[in-house]
Amino acid sequence: MANIISDETIEYVGILAKLELSEEEKEQAKSDMGKMLDYIDKLNELDTTNVEPMSHVFQVNNVFRQDVVANGDDRDNILKNAPGIKEGAFKVPKTVE
């Protein structure tokens, strides 16, 4: 493996992704990420001088909706996904900026 992921990197990525990893999981993740980067290096070996950058895998563009209201009030169903409900709202742990 050419790419070595440091403990600091895996710690930081864990914070960004809101993941708490055990020591064992950290080692596994370091190895997985290293392999992914190795694969990217492999792709980088290709000469792409005259190839346009691709921003989407499908050769499709301009998929639009018209500006017409299509959804009604489906609150009861939507709230079934809530961790908690109060006064028609999703109830979550107190969050203050």
Added chain:
Amino acid sequence: MAKQYETVIGLEVHVELATKTKIFCGCSTEFGGAPNTHTCPVCTGMPGSLPVLNKQVVEYAIAVGLATNCSITQYCKFDRKNYFYPDNPQNYQISQLYLPICRNGGVEIDTPAGKKIIGIHEIHMEEDAGKLIHDEWEDCSLVDFNRSGVPLIEIVSEPDMRSAEEVIAYLDKLRLIIQYLGASDCKLNEGSMRADVNLSVREVGAKEFGTRTEMKNLNSFKAIARAIEGERARQIELLEEGKSVTQETRRWDDNKEYSYAMRSKEDAQDYRYFPDPDLVPIMISDEWIARIKAAQPELRTEKLERYKKEFDIPDYDAEILTSSKHMADIFEATTELCKKPKKVSNWLMVETLRLMKENDMEADDLKFSPENLAKLIELVDAGTINSSVAKEVFEEVFKNNIDPDKYVEEKGLKAVNDEGALRATIEKVIADNPQSVEDYHNGKEKAIGFLVGQTMKAMQGKANPGMVNKILKELL
């Protein structure tokens, strides 16, 4: 000698677009619905849901870009901005980083030193977040996703402004352009236009910019001006004390007139943007741009010139009448109904402005209908009510949008045009005030004013002043 400082300001302006539906789903954008009644799996970030772009959002963004002299990015796409916060159900906001829809524009503002161009770095499309309400009773927060997915454009200026006055002039320019395009109502107090202020100070003559802070929570032009003065003073004080400015986001408290550093999330700056694979690229053809350009409605400057030419409205009045799209709409609709532009302008310029000032209102908050103003003008013109009663009726039109015909009828406010009744009253007034009559005969023209006043009083203000004058002179 004390050091001289220069303030350098750039703005990030978020504008809520006037679409009927959200940017990526068919939920209504209507304001004021009960919590979560305008939501679906897309705007609540349910796994497996697929966003589909609202075409009108692209058209509004292009229209704003063209009106602010931007070049349109003909191949553009959306990216994901990743962060965790309960008002952001997907854990990413769909926005544009790499290929924003508009770039390299600018608008001209007037400053005491003459005209100045404020550059626009870019305009991008994105979705709004939900609303978090902090529960006072229970230790929890409540999330309403009705605003989640409402389309926004973010207009990022260059750091070209140097004072609060320039900032206000720039914001006002943007507001007018966007309102006239019909792309948003741009109400700062209701949040459909929001400005974040990036501000730094540097010694006059310095080449490098100082460290900047970003200020949020500015919801009126006055708050923006105060926040700029406050933050400028705070930064200069730090530098004078030999300390340095920390790059951070601050929240302006307009009551305390001070800004507070917002608790910085440790990972806030690392958004790990990447192209959104759920949304395909947008190709904007020359024809599409030309179509939007051709459909551009009359903007402020054109309207102002037309009012002067078509209706013979003076410069200053035309400025005021066009200073809000809503005011201009009232002017045009009322004129259309009564065909008396000068009189409509007069009611707007005098009584409307007076009442707006008294009630601390903006032109955008005017509630009365052109129909009722037109009716009032007709009543005065026909001599049905006199001008002082008309002012009284207008206050009711202004406050409660009453129907002047009905109101005048119900309150018995019609001018007394019955010459017999008027003559009898005037005869009595003359008999009761021999001193004034004598003064008048001795050449004191002013004495007649007193007699007119007495007559109006006796008639409870409903007499036709022209007729009173005529009969008085005749009897004297």
